[in-house]
Amino acid sequence: MYPAPPETEHLVIIGNGMAGHRLVEALLKRPDRPARITVVGDEATAAYNRILLSPWLAGEMEREALILRKAEWYAEQGIELVLGERVTSIDRTARRLTTDAGRALDYQRLVLATGSRPAMPAVPGIELSGVHGFRDLDDAEALAGVAERGGRVVVIGGGLLGLEAAEGLRKRGEAACRQGTGSLAVSVLQRSAQLMNRQLDATAAGLLEAELTRRGLAIHTGAQLAAIEGDHHGRVTGVRLADGKRLAADGVVIATGITPNAELGREAGLATQRAIEVDGHLTTSDSAIHALGECCQFEGTTYGLVEPIWRQVEVLAEQLGANPAEGARYEERPSATRLKIGGISLFAFGPIDPDAGHEVLAYHDPVQGDYRRLLLRDGRLEGAVLYGDTAMGPWLFGQAQAGRDLGPCRRALLLGAADADALLDAHDLDTDFDTQDRPVKEAA
Missing domain, CATH: 3.50.50.60 (FAD/NAD(P)-binding domain)
Known part of the structure; x- marks a missing residue:
């Protein structure tokens, strides 16, 4: 556990993307937040929702709808926001960073939330205009x-x-x-x-x-x-x-694909592989420096989806408070995939190819364009692909994560959550009744 930081502790967050901004929002909810917070972003624009870039490109929303918070909001929260400057070096001994504008910032705690960039294939012509x-x-x-x-x-x-x-x-x-x-x-x-x-x-x-x-x-x-x-x-x-x-x-x-922006941490001498290595507290090989989101690597895994990154934010916000909880640790969990294209609904999780131990349940309505395929092992759901009608997707994902035996509702699994839940509830009721009644019968 970290010692309680001094009142003047200065937290610097490098990166004003979705991960860095989410961390700021989480810290502001805590009474034990660091006394001074500075956010440095190399983009000239304040934090925006990258998930909505596709619908914005499609013309389905205005540019203003992408913005998470305007620059004035940071000042209102007592946060120093530096935009349009890229951090070029970190001096870990002096605990000081420098930007390409010549700005120097001292820190007591540092968070690298530098994100990622497109992975460019090594083919001739990749550098061409266009x-x-x-x-x-x-x-x-x-x-x-x-x-x-x-x-x-x-x-x-x-x-x-x-x-x-x-x-x-x-x-x-x-x-x-x-x-x-x-x-x-x-x-x-x-x-x-x-x-x-x-x-x-x-x-x-x-x-x-x-x-x-x-x-x-x-x-x-x-x-x-x-x-x-x-x-x-x-x-x-x-x-x-x-x-x-x-x-x-x-x-x-x-x-x-994407390439983690890990160069800043690598040049500072932090332990890196494909990205900046962190432990369950999102701490790097330097105890004063954390990494978060697409630029970090935990137990060999790097990140490109927001769901695990949001869980990382929860853990890191706890660690950056004055009294961090020892039990707050990041752990890997499965994630589901959704496609963000208007008029197309898709939900998937788990393995794609069934093995010899899987029971495969499938439903396909070519006229309506609905398709569902489930992979079960010993009555427990391990994977699902839903196309068209995906309303049941979150329920199925929840059942898979809970490891629940779905055998009692097997015949309803492709129909809908309400039907499956009703069969499960009826089975649970019967089981409870049998368990309570059996000793009475034996005594008689």
Whole structure:
């Protein structure tokens, strides 16, 4: 347990993304928060909701709706906010950091919440103008401009982020076309044989591909990017695949994963692997420095979903208080996947491919576009894929996490939570009755 910090303790948080901001909000709820808090963000914009970048790109919301808190709010809370400056070095001995603007800040406790950046494949042409990531507001605004000008865009990556970017581009381009600008053609290249191969089985992936194709996206599976081609001005003109096929492109979007922004911690001498290593208290190899979110690594795991990061925030906020609880530790838990594309509902968790010990329950209504497949082992749910009607998804995920025996409601598992709950309640009632009544019968 850390000793109680002095009244003048200065906490500096590097990173004003969703993780860093969530931590600030959590600390403000605590009476034992550090006396002085400074937040340093390299973006010029105050914290915003990156999860909503896809619907914003699609034109489904205003830019203002992305903002989590305006800059004035920080001052009202007594927090110093430094925007548009990147921390370039950390002196762990002096406990001082320096920004690219020459600003020096001393700290007693430091949190690295530096996030991640798009993972750029090592292919020729990756540096060409017109090649974009899709990670922050600048990326989204650049892609909006691409969509509004029209032309041809190729999205590399058929996972969650790639599909959200592709559909956002398509919808933005469609709206621009109605207003008289050029039309936009969007293609998606997926290296594996199906979309979202880490979350979906073949049937659900097929349904998803069919719907996206109907909307106007060109889906290419089993497509390996070999190079991005450009003209003599250094501007992208197309992509070349490993099989020799070429697709013309005025813009390319890379959505093939993320790389943790761990360089700052690595250069400061902190223990790192793929990201900055932390323990269950989110503490690095330096007891005065913590790491949080996509830039950290816990027991070999790195992060790209908000659910585990929110749990990290809860633990770290406890550790940064004056009287941290010894029992507050971060632990890995399974997470569920949801796709954020308007009009498409998808919910999945657990293993994708069944093994010999799994019982497989499936329901498919091709007319309505509904599909559900469950994997059970000894009556307990281990995995699920839901497409179309996903209302039962959170209930199923809860049952899986609880390890509940669903054998008594097996016949209702594909119908709905209410039916399954009713059968489980009836079974529990019968079990309670039998348990209470049996000794009486034996005594008689």
